[in-house]
Amino acid sequence: MSNELVFYTNPMSRGRMVRWMLEEVGQPYRTELLEFGTTMKAPAYLAINPMGKVPALRHGDTVITEVAAICTYLADAFPQAGLAPAPGSRERGPYYRWLFFGAGPIESSVNNKAMGFQVPPERAGASGYGSLDAVLHTLEGAVSHGDYLVGDRFTAADLYVGSQLGWGMQFGTIEKRPAFERYVGRIMQRPAAIRAREIDDALMPKKK
Structure with a gap:
């Protein structure tokens, strides 16, 4: 299974938050730019996110949408970045x-x-x-x-x-x-x- 990180976004969207998170994580990722009302609503992207909105993230076969979920996922997937308290800790x-x-x-x-x-x-x-x-x-x-x-x-x-x-x-x-x-x-x-x-x-x- 490929572990490639693919980031679906538009620079005029909440995707800017995920971009920051990806830069904090420091792992290689590929950006797919989408346009409102056209490529965001195209069948290829609706297969990724049926809501037809960005951002979304694909990590291998795993797809994550919603900014908070993406940030939480990345912090846990790459603990070496130190962006989340350890599981079970008081924090x-x-x-x-x-x-x-x-x-x-x-x-x-x-x-x-x-x-x-x-x-x-x-x-x-x-x-x-x-x-x-x-x-x-x-x-x-x-x-x-x-x-x-x-x-x-x-x-x-x-x-x-x-x-x-x-x-x-x-x-x-x-x-x-x-x-x-x-x-x-x-x-x-x-x-x-x-x-x-x-x-x-x-x-x-x-x-x-």
């Missing part, structure tokens, strides 16, 4: 917590705001995340306690949550708070983060 629980916090409360609350939808206060308990204010308050506390979300080192949870914070502040869906800006500014200076941005920026459509 493994908080690590999962923040990955799923990013995939659940952060993603849902920020997307709802971007779409102009606000959960009625009386229905907040049924929304799964309560309110955007509650999500941001919780996150602000987490990034204020130390340099990283889990323990004293950078993990895939920082990459995923930090990317969401960076994008949200850039596009105005997350308010700029000093703790967020310090945290994002720090992790975005990692060499792998810089390489990933340079790669994807070079793949962006050229302005006419």
